[in-house]
Amino acid sequence: MFSNLRIRAKILLGFCLVLLSVGGIFLYVNSVSRAMSSTSEDVVNNWMPSIRELGVLSQSFTLYRVREFRLLLSKTPDEVSSANKQLSEAKQNAIDAEKKYSLLVTPGEEERIYKEYQKLVEEYWVLSQKIMSLAQSGSADEARILAFGIGKEKYDAISAKIKELTAYNATNGDKRGQEVISLAHKIFQTFILSGVTIIVLILGVGFLLGTMISNPIVQVQVAAEKASKGDLKQTLTINSSDEIGQLAKSFQIMINNLRTMIEREEKERQYLTERSAELSDAMDVLSRGDLTTELPKEDHEIMGLLFNRYNHAVANMSEAIRRVTDVVASGVSATSQITASTEELSSGSRSQLSEVNSIAAAVYSSWGK
DSSP states (O other): OOOGSSHHHHHHHHHHHHHHHHHHHHHHHHHHHHHHHHHHHIIIIIHHHHHHHHOOOOOOHHHHHHHHHHHOOOOOOOHHHHHHHHHHHHHHHHHHHHHHHTTTTTTTTTHHHHHHHHHHHHHHHHHHOOOOOOOOTTTTHHHHHHHHHHHHHHHHHHHHHHHHHOOOOHHHHHHHHHHHHHHHHHHHHHEEEEEEEEEEHHHHHHHHHHHHHHHHHHHHHHHHHHHTTTTTOOOOOOOSSHHHHHHHHHHHHHHHHHHHHHHHHHHHHHHHHHHHHHHHHHHHHTTTTTTOOOOOOSHHHHHHHHHHHHHHHHHHHHHHHHHHHHHHHHHHHHHHHHHHHHHHHHHHHHHHHHEEEEEEHHHHHHHHH
């Protein structure tokens, strides 16, 4: 089917093939770029902020814990008032950091750890409120026992959950970062491979089109050179139907016609040679006086005419000779009659002479007496 297309259509189809390949590669690179962009945005907008907010949250809880101890160690009303104010600020900072982080929590494992963290934080706020109430009511020792006992355990558990969340986000952030790097490498490799592919495709299409166009031309050229030297037996094997294929078919038809014409002329020459030899032999026989030779009838225009004229001439010569023979035969018969008459006259003459002689002798005898 492709070989039956015109040369312009072949070139256009090859160009479209290269263009489609480039478009396909572009679409693939674009999809990979989108995936890399999405992953990069996820790392930038989710995992990195999560780690940052968890760091702020950890610092806020540490600061709250320090200010909680400061409140427990405060002795004067001013110190207690200042410590309460700073403690409230630290708690608000922790709550704000938690709210920001909650917006970044992803479903699944991180969400599960975050719920455990929330439960510990709620318990810690309740315990911290109890410690503050004891401290403000004058039970500082009991408040210190709760703060350094259960309070420390809750704080350590919260810190552990924050570290677990941080580790989770760091691990997944690293994974996503590796995905970005992998996608970047893939895009780089794709660019290299696509460049090589496009070059190979262009060279392949160019070689294919060049071969399909040049091979028939070379065949026609070789056939023309052989034909110019008299070799008309070659056959062109070109199956395409484009302009060059049509040219090759026309050239093949011309070669076939020339070969047929030459073969016809060769047969004509051979035929004329054989008939000429036959006519020459007949003439030789005729020259020896044999008028019985008759040449066969021929369908060939020239040789048929010559053979007919030869046969007609021989027939005419035979008739003329027959007539001459008849005339000669008639002349011989007349001559024989004349000779017989002459002989009869001669015999009569001799008889008469004898009688004359006898009469003369008798006369002479009579005269002697």
